[in-house]
Amino acid sequence: MTAVAPKSAMRDLGGPVDEDVAVVIEDGEDIRELLAQVLTQGGFTVHTAADGAAGVELVREHDPIVVTIDVNMPGIDGFETARQIRSLTTAYLVMITARGDEIDTLVGLQTGADDYIVKPFRPRELRARIEAMMRRPRAIASTHPSPPPSAPQPPQGWGQGVSDHTGPHQVAPSPAHASSAPWAEDEPGVAPLVHRGLRLEPGARVVELDGAEVELTRSEFDILRMLLGSGRRVVSKLQLAGMLRGERGEPDHFLSEHDARAIEVHVANLRRKLGESPSEPRWIETVRGVGYRRTA
Structure with missing residues (x-):
């Protein structure tokens, strides 16, 4: 399991830790300032770093809830920075880079990133993705017997009182349809999902395969x-x-190339961890040109 620093552990258990902290790790000054402004206007207290080593130290010191990481940086790159940060905290990690190749997306997600945004990006896209992440439970699969707390809410003012424009230093409100969290009906005691030796506990967010987590x-x-x-x-x-x-x-907008690639990478990672072959699926079938479904 991922090691968690004491402050992060206290946060996950509902301790008195400030939730509204973000760290921006970006070597480009203009982009760094833009990211800091987007997060500051959203109600976060923002700390910035121009390289990975300094960013890791900021995360260690301030225990943020959101971290944005540039991939191409001097010293340690964004992938290694993400690995080190993931060993310290369960914070939401967003990789932001000009590299949009599938292999880069795959590596970014495998290092523990929650999302991967390709430059150039619009501030409203970043806001919407962070809002969505913060509505999802922060605790990953764990052997802890009690269910994790519900997802933290975006800071006060996030998505309020901002401009509709998306210029270099302006922030747009998030889409209206992003107001509902997935699985908002989740409560402790929800029946587990069991299929071919695979057991998923929604409340505890634990997955077991043939009895092994x-x-x-x-x-x-x-x-x-x-x-x-x-x-x-x-x-x-x-x-x-x-x-x-x-x-x-069903979302009311089109599927971007980035979204489609991200879903394919997530499913590929999921299959790899389950030990499933796409050609002979045990749990997840690919429906070409459409999506996926559970095996019979």
Whole structure:
């Protein structure tokens, strides 16, 4: 399991830790200032660093709830920075980079990032993705017997009183449809989902395969839950992307190339951790051109 620093552990258990802290790790001064402004206007107390080593120290010192990480930085790159930060905290990690190749997305998500945004990006896209992450439970699969606390709410003012424009130093409000969290009906005691030796406990956010616990990221867990809970119905990539963004039902906008790639990477990682072959699936079938569904 991922090691968690004492302050992060206290936060996960509901201790008196300031939730509204963010760290921006970005070597480009203009982008660093823009990210800091977006998060500050959202109600976060923001600390910034120009390289990975300094960013890791800021995370160690301030224990933020959100961290943005640039991939191309002097010294240790963003991937190694993310690995070190993930060993310290369960904070939400957003990789922000000009590298949009599939392999870069794959590596970024494998290092523990919760989302991966390609430059150039719009401030409203960053805001919407952070809002969606913060509506999802922060605790990853754990052997702790008690269920994790509900997801923290965005800071006061996040998405309020901001401009509709998305210029270099202006912030747009988040989409209205992003107001509902996925699985908002979750409560302790929700029946587990069981399929072919795979057991998923929604309340405790624990996945077991043939009695052995499988460690999944938040996104992988949520995708697996949606697929197992949908029976034999096909779940589209658009629905999965919308679910990860915090939308309910079928999203009302198109599936971007980045969203589609991210879903494919998450599913590939999920299959790898479960030891499943795409050609002979035990749990997840691919429906070409549409999405995925649970095996019979």
